[in-house]
Amino acid sequence: MSKMRIIIAGGGLAGMTLAHRLHRHGLDVAVYERDAGIAAREAGYRIHINSTGTSALHAALEPRLWKLFLATCGMPNDDMLLFDEHLDPRPSRDKSATEGIGVPDDIPEHLVVCRSTLRRILFLGLEPVVRFGARVTGYRSAPDGTVTVLLGNGETVEADVLIAADGINSAVRAQRLPQMTVADLGARSIAAKVPITNATRSRLPGQLFNTFSMAYDDDRTGLTLGPLERTDPGSPLVLEQDRAFQDEATKNYALSIFNSVASRMMPDAELCAATPERLKAYALERVASWHPALVETVRLWDTATVQPLTLRSCVPVTAWEPSNVTVMGDAVHAMSPALGIGANTALRDALVLGGELLAVARGDKALLDGIGAYEEAMRGYGYQALRASASVGEQVIGHLPLPE
Structure with missing residues (x-):
């Protein structure tokens, strides 16, 4: 097996999934993560995993970890429901926007998982x-084809391949693709968890406990609820x-998000500085x-x-020449959350890039050919997902269109 040294910048879902696949096949891979530890911060909320994401996780995880993943998932049994602010039904969204980007319609392929739980598994x-x-x-790129990776504490480490999986604010992406910009979509959110207990269930109508519910008024101010109820919390694993x-x-909980266009939300400086108590009180005022x-x-x-959350999106750019520094996940195609496919698209990156790097390690491909094939494929499905999410977000969330 090749002694190719691979460094992944960022220990999020996509980077860690890729690391698992490469490590299982004996490649020399290391992950450099800015967080001080696995529990250093709240790593997110409930996320939707479709067949695109499960395919990547199944390919990466050893059987025991795959079963642990399934045991900690939820398996919803209804579709997304839309309401107005009076809880009267609205027409369901047009699903044509999701065609061809791996969003399944059949129930068995639809899972939900806590992002931080999945990160612990990975x-x-x-x-x-x-x-x-x-x-x-x-x-720094060296004439001999290696890469010197720079760390925040002044240390350096040598690699043959550097992969940016460090999110929308990626320092590696900024250097590798300086032509790429990140757009503020002009919408703001306040997110929280709602514990699901017998008591909370008795205080909310059953129609809110489906796959995902969203209520919004004519100004596109909205409130969502997306339950996560574990499949097998008593599993020995x-x-x-x-x-x-x-x-x-x-623990079972629901993700709830209050969202509004930026012009109707408190000013950004106030939003970012507000305490959790103040943010909750503000949301209550808005939906009173x-x-x-x-x-x-x-x-x-x-x-x-x-x-608080700010909605942002990468803006697609034209093709670039491949090198031994590449990008994946939110570092290259961060998108509107309107379709709930951002994590799945990032996991697809892990599947495709992992396959190409394994082919390189076997000697079936030259390194730049493998990375180039991944990047070409990623620009196709990744930008399609990004644009579809932006289009639905304009209609449902009311955020700004994606810049051309």
Whole structure:
């Protein structure tokens, strides 16, 4: 097996999934992650995993971890429902925008998972190759074809391949593709978790407990609820993990998001500086005249989980010449959350890029040919998903169009 040294900048879902696949096949891979540890921060909320994402995870994970993933998922059994602010039904969204980008219509392919739980699963077995507290700030390309990776603490490390999986603010992407811009979509959100217990269920109507519910008024101010109820929280695979994992992986909750266009939200400086208590109070003020069940949804927010979000998107650029520095996930195609396919598209990157790097390691392809094939494919499906998400987001969330 080739001794090709691969460094992944960023220990999010896509980077860690890729690391698992490469590590399982004996490649020399290391992950450099800016967080101080796996539990250093709230790593996100409930995310939708479709067949695109499950294909990538199945290819990457050893059987035991795959089963652990399934045990910690939820399996919704209804479609997304849309309401107005009075909880009267609105027409369902036009699904034609999702054709060809891996969004399934059949129930078995539709899973939901807690992002931080999945991140913990992806860390298992990779402890020796993940370095926490190591922010990648850039790189230098050497004449011999190697890359010197620059870390925030002044250290450097040598590699044959550098992969930017470090998110929308990627320092590597900024250097590798300076022509790419990130657009503010002009919408703001306040997100939180709602614990799902017998008590909370009794306070909300059953129609909100489907795959995903969104209520919005004529100004596109909206409130969502997306439950995550675990498939098998009593699985021995879950119970053999440490207490922190068990506590997180056995609790049911719903993701709830209050969203509005930026011009109708509190100013950005105030939004970013506000305490969780203030953000929750503000959301309650904004929905005070709505249906009582929607007001109650915000009252049930777990205040400790409340945080503001800014909707941004990468803007597609024309093809570039491949090199031994490449990009994946939100570093290259961060998108509107309107279709819930951003994580799946990033996981698809891990599947495609992983396959190309394994072909290079076997000697079936030259390195730049493999990376070039991945980048060409990624620009196709990634930009299609990005544009489709932006289009639906304009219609449903009311955010700005994607710049041309």
